[in-house]
Amino acid sequence: MAEPKKPKKPRGKAQLIPGKCIACGARCQSACPVNCVEMTDAGEPVILSDKCIGCLKCIKVCPAEALEIQFTPEELAILEELAKQQGGVAAEEEPDEEAQALAAMLSAYRGVWVFIEQTEGEAARVSWELLGKGRELADAIGVPLSAVVLGEQVEHLCHEAFSHGADQAYLMDAPVLKHYRTESYLRGVRHLIDQHQPEIILMGATGLGRDLAGAVATVVKTGLTADCTGLAVDDKRNLMQTRPAFGGNIMATIMCDKYRPQMATVRPNVMPMPEKQAGRSGAIIRSDCPIREEEILVKVLEIISDKKKDHVDIAGAEFIVSGGRGMMGSDNFGILKELADELGGVVGASRSAVDAGWMPQDRQVGQTGKTVRPKIYIACGISGAIQHLVGMQDSDIIIAINRDKNAPIFEVATYGIVGDLFQVVPAITAGIRALKAQRSKKVA
Structure with a gap:
């Protein structure tokens, strides 16, 4: 039967x-x-x-x-x-060897690292900003926060990292690391990763950081998310990396759940600077340098500084007056400069203004420009595309001036002025001058 x-x-x-x-x-x-x-x-x-x-x-x-x-x-x-x-046992409950192997690999990696970018012994500000965010991530998953310091005679940066929140510092100090070169720093960081196996590595999205992060991720065969604007961890210790996607039209959260370490770069001024804790100490873990000078093909012959007397760093400015397509032409940026001068600030621009040739590229604020965090940001004739908002939405005070009352910029503005910027901006400048004059009379 x-x-x-x-x-x-x-x-x-x-x-x-x-x-x-x-x-x-x-x-x-x-x-x-x-x-x-x-x-x-x-x-x-x-x-x-x-x-x-x-x-x-x-x-x-x-x-x-x-x-x-x-x-x-x-x-x-x-x-x-x-x-x-x-017999009450479902096929799905049978042990999955592939899943077990993945879990074992992931569990072998522990710790949050922040790469301390330095030039001639001076650390980049973004490194300290990342230590603040790294501290949050490390506390969330219960692991130490480590600073990674490479260079020559840079031990002082380890102590400075402790004051910004690091528990320990991995130090590789050698003459071959005096100047940044991709090959030497790549091999140095790779050596430390192989020895200590971190689960998260954060680097600044600077020219140096982008170059090194991409090289490291390629060699260690892991994922890398660039230009993150938000970082967090889930209950499975996965790094949730948020960044603009699809041309900045949406914010996507990216996760690297099957590879370690998890790597992300973050632009300067995106994360808040942590409060410095003077006298805070930590452990310095010294590592021998596995690199010899004769093995590195690239040689540094001369350092040419790009610091010019007329160079303006909008990323560090406390007051920024930015113009967009509504400025109608390059000559009209003069009224913004007058206002910026009265405030002791600088003039910035949106991407559309830069693309039109009205302002130089180093004044661009936004996803493809500079990320800024000033005390006051005045947006003049800027509609508020998400590419621009990403670069300035963390300003302490945002003042938007636009004739279109439905412009997206008003959604993030602290104060909004609906009107003709060619009338509003000069009026604000005149008002500030009048207040200064009154103050001068009182002092006299």
Whole structure:
């Protein structure tokens, strides 16, 4: 007598768990083999259940576990019957050797590192900013925060790193590291990673940091997210790296959940500077330098400084008056300079103004320019595209001047003025001059 045919195991349908999607950049949509995933304007998936085949591919690639399989009551009954026939043990509960190997590899990496960028013994400000964010991440997952210092006669930077929040510092001090060269620093950082296996490495998104981070990530075969504007960790110790995506139209959260270390670069002035704690100490872990000068093909013949007397660093300015397409031409930026001079600040520009040739590229504020965090940011004739907002939205006070009352810039502005900037800006300048004159009379 033939045995009764076992019912086919149901596969169910994928569905979104409300509130868990992080808009990672449509991973689920790209993984779906039957095109049953559509994306909303907010970057969240919509599952077309009539097309879903329950293949689990979207669920496996989701870094936030925001998708699950839903079964009908009839399908649940079949699953229960199959479980009874198998003695109560479902096939999914069998050990997954691949998953176990991945878990073992991930657990071997521990610690948060911040690379201390330095030039001739002077640290870049972004390094201290990253130590502040690194402190938050390290405390969240219960690991030490380490500074990574490479160079010649740079031990003083280790002590400065302790005052900015580091628990310990890995120091590689050698003449071959006096000047930055990709090959020497790459081999030095790679040596430290192989020895100590950190789970997170943060670097500044400067010219040096971008060059080194990309080289290190390539060699150690891990992921790298550039120009992050936000960093956090989830309950599985994955680094949640937020940055603008699709031309700056959305903010995507990227995760590197199957590789270590997790690497990210962050622009200067994006993260707040941590409060300096004088007298704070930590352990210095010295490492021998595995690099010999004769092994490095690139030689530094001369250092030519780009610090000019007329050079303006808008990233460090406390007062910025920026102009956009509404300025109508380069000559009109003169009224912004008058206001900036009265405030003791500098003139900035949006990308559209720079592309039009009205201002030099080093004055550009935004995703493809400089990230700024001044005390006062005055946006004149700037509509407020997200590429620009990313670079200035953390200013203490934002004053927006625009004729369009619906301009996006007003959504982030502390104070908004709807009007003709060619009348408003001179009026503000005149008002400041009058106040200064009154103050001078009182002092006299």
